[in-house]
Amino acid sequence: MRKILRRLFFIFIVCAVGYVFLTSIDSNTGDIEEVVLKDEELLEIYYFDVGEADSTLIRYKNHNILIDAGNTIDGKKLSKYLKSIGVTNIELAFATHAHEDHIGGMQWIVYKIPVDVIYMPEHFAEWKSYQNLMNSTKEKNVPIKVPQIDQEFNIEDLNIKVLWVGKSEDYNENSIVLKLNYKNTNYLFMGDATNDVELQILDKDIKSDVLKVGHHGSKNSSSANFLYKVEPKYAIISVGKDNEYGHPHDIVLEKLEKLNTTIYRTDLSHTIRLKSDGEGIKFDFIKTDVNGGDLRD
Ligand SMILES: [Zn+2]
Incomplete structure (x- = not known):
């Protein structure tokens, strides 16, 4: 007994x-969360803590795809961190639009890590970070291409579709919007796209498990109709601690909460790392020291 x-x-x-x-x-x-992932062929997405700016890395097997690279002041640290996790080549980079908080760090990435190609909207900017990026790509022979709406990139099991790219005077409205599909999971990356862009893509297949919230949680993005159609289980907001813009706006947080969306913010959780086997999705949080802009605890 x-x-x-x-x-x-x-x-x-x-x-x-x-x-x-x-x-x-x-x-x-x-x-x-009871999420058990098969430990083979995991998709990883890093939503980097670059303060009031944006940078996201998609990793799958030996492939690295970078969307934006933070402010100029983040670039050196970001390239160092990418190297430390074994990123020796970036085969696809997107500069969603020409604002400094998205392309500022990209010149450093180009200097420090081989980049095969950069896609960005067709526009010209006078400011220094844009000119520096142009100089670095010329020096390193990195081609810059303009993506087309509905253009697709297929890398093994990943499909990345361009849902939007604009040609207006308003740089935010030009933001490249991307949807990543991996098996049964979907991820939406909005750059700084505004309500007007959301309206343009409303009839497309935008339903996604994870939404990278547009324009750092600004109230000029994330309209109710748009969020209702995306129906995200998770929302990621890239935002600086105590930033001067008041991002993310309460109204955006309230809309997401109404949809029972779990919200993760880089000002609260540092770098947010997602892992998926194409069915389940799991998150953890890392202190990455890629934020050159503000001192963090
Ligand atoms: Zn921005």
């Missing part, structure tokens, strides 16, 4: 340890 009890107790301990191991505690909300 004692032997049976001991065996039952042993089985209980093994189950309890296994349960704790297979669940992850969500550091933002304290919720317990």
Whole structure:
């Protein structure tokens, strides 16, 4: 009898340890997510903590795709970090639009890491960060191409589709909007796209598990109709701590909360890393030292 009890107790301990191991505690909300990923062929997405700016890395097998590269002041640190995690080549880079908080760091990426091609909207800017990027790409022979709406990039199991790119005087409205599909999961990247852009893509297939929220959570993006159609389970907001713009706006947070979307913010959680096997999605949070703009604890 004692032997049976001991065996039952042993089985209980093994189950309890296994349960704790297979669940992850969500550091933002304290919720317990029961997501178990197959540890092969994982997609990784890093939403970098670059303060009031934007930079995202998509990794799959040996492929690296970069969307924006933060402010100029973040560039050196970001390239160093990318190297430290084994990024030796970027085969596809998107500069969503010419504002400094998106392209500023990209000149450093071009100087420090081989980049095969950069896609950006067809526009010209006079400011220094744009000119520096142009100079670095000339020096390193990196071609700059203008993407077309509905253009697709297929890399192994990944499909990246250009949902929007503009040609207006308003740089935010030119933002390249991308949708990534990996097996049964979908990810939307909005750059600084405005409500007007959201209206333009409303009839497309925009439903996504994870939304990279447009324009750092500005109230001029994330319209109710748009969010309702995207129906994100998770929303990522790239935003600087105590930034002067008041991002993210409460009204955007309220709309997302109404949709029961879990919100992660770089000002609260540092760099947000997503992992997926194409079915489940898991998050963890890393202190990456890629933020050159403000001192962080
Ligand atoms: Zn921006």
